[in-house]
Amino acid sequence: AQSVTQLGSHVSVSEGALVLLRCNYSSSVPPYLFWYVQYPNQGLQLLLKYTTGATLVKGINGFEAEFKKSETSFHLTKPSAHMSDAAEYFCAVTNNNAGNMLTFGGGTRLMVKP
Amino acid sequence: KAGVTQTPRYLIKTRGQQVTLSCSPISGHRSVSWYQQTPGQGLQFLFEYFSETQRNKGNFPGRFSGRQFSNSRSEMNVSTLELGDSALYLCASSPRATGNPVLGYTFGSGTRLTVV
Numbered sequence: 633a634q635s636v637t638q639l640g641s642h643v644s645v646s647e648g649a650l651v652l653l654r655c656n657y658s659s660s661v662p663p664y665l666f667w668y669v670q671y672p673n674q675g676l677q678l679l680l681k682y683t684t685g686a687t688l689v690k691g692i693n694g695f696e697a698e699f700k701k702s703e704t705s706f707h708l709t710k711p712s713a714h715m716s717d718a719a720e721y722f723c724a725v726t727n728n729n730a731g732n733m734l735t736f737g738g739g740t741r742l743m744v745k746p
Numbered sequence: 747k748a749g750v751t752q753t754p755r756y757l758i759k760t761r762g763q764q765v766t767l768s769c770s771p772i773s774g775h776r777s778v779s780w781y782q783q784t785p786g787q788g789l790q791f792l793f794e795y796f797s798e799t800q801r802n803k804g805n806f807p808g809r810f811s812g813r814q815f816s817n818s819r820s821e822m823n824v825s826t827l828e829l830g831d832s833a834l835y836l837c838a839s840s841p842r843a844t845g846n847p848v849l850g851y852t853f854g855s856g857t858r859l860t861v862v
Contacts, residue, residue, distance in 0.1 A: 666850065675750075675836055676853040722789065731802045732777050732840050734851060736789035 634659045634725050638737035646745045651710040653740045655697075655723035658704065665706040666724040666734070667697055676722065682706060693717070718744045748773065750839050750854035758860045764825040767857045771818050771839030778820040779851070780812060783834040792835075795820055824859075832861045 639654040657663055664683050668676040680691025687699040697708045706723060723737040751770040759765050771778050779802075780792040791804040795814035812822040818839075824831055835858075838851040 668853070673858070675752075675855040676838075678850050678852070681850050724789075732779050732794045732796070732838075732842070732851065733791050733802050733804075734779070734781075734789075734838070735791070736781075738788050 634663065634727060634730060634735045636723050636725050636735055636737035638721075638723055638740050640740055641738060642741050642743065644743040644745060645713045647715055648712050651695075651708070651713045651717065651742065653708040653721050653723075653742065655706045655708065655737060656704055657706060657723070657725045659725055659727050661727045661729055663725045663727050665697075665699060666726075667691065667695070667706075667708050668722045668724060670720045670722065670739075672719075679708070679721075713742075713744045715744050715746065718742055750837060750852050752835075752837055752854035752857050754857060755855065756858045756860075758862060759827050761827055761829060761861055763827050764823060765827060765859060766821050766823045767835055767859070769820045769822075769837035769839075769854060771820070771837075772841075772852055775839035775841045775852075776818050777840040777842065778814060778818065779838045779840070780820070780822050781836045781838065782806075783836060783856070784830075784832070789836075792822065827861045829861050832859060834858050 635658045637656045666681045667679040680689045682699045690696045695710045720741045724734040753768045777796045779794040783789045794802040798814045809825045814820045834856045836856045838853045840851045
């Protein structure tokens, strides 16, 4: 069984401020973790993923995430927010027992204030 | 390389009708998964097809069905539509059958279904 919890359905930051979106997961076996971004009326775009190896993962658009097994977390960060980062962000988990089934968190809507 | 193509982009149907949505995966990808996205329930897994076989199914009623063709294109069908079926339906393609998803999953832009 697997599950994802994203703390905070809405996060608001000022332009230039640190972005921190929280994701905690549950998985009975080693997880594979993903962050996706969704802009209005569009599909999901992959930001970054953790499969194996280095626990600090760098993605597109300056985002990065760190896999912390002891905390079962995979939080997404970006040092400096841009207006174009305003979107909805989804954390997802799968594992070798789940086939290609992704389990998503509820999403976090990021708002960026000028 | 072309991405995942979903057609149509928008669809309006009447309660009780049926609907068929199409998904063409990235060339060479053999796995297609379908997800339903609603404001209330979020993103929920519907089913996955690999090499024309359904390998995994989410917790949806039998009104939701799908299939995959030999060229990996997939269709999903919803019969006897209900108002609650209004949603964005997303498909994702992957090259892998199992194991480490190094290449991840690529999503299409979705089909927005409105049931009136």
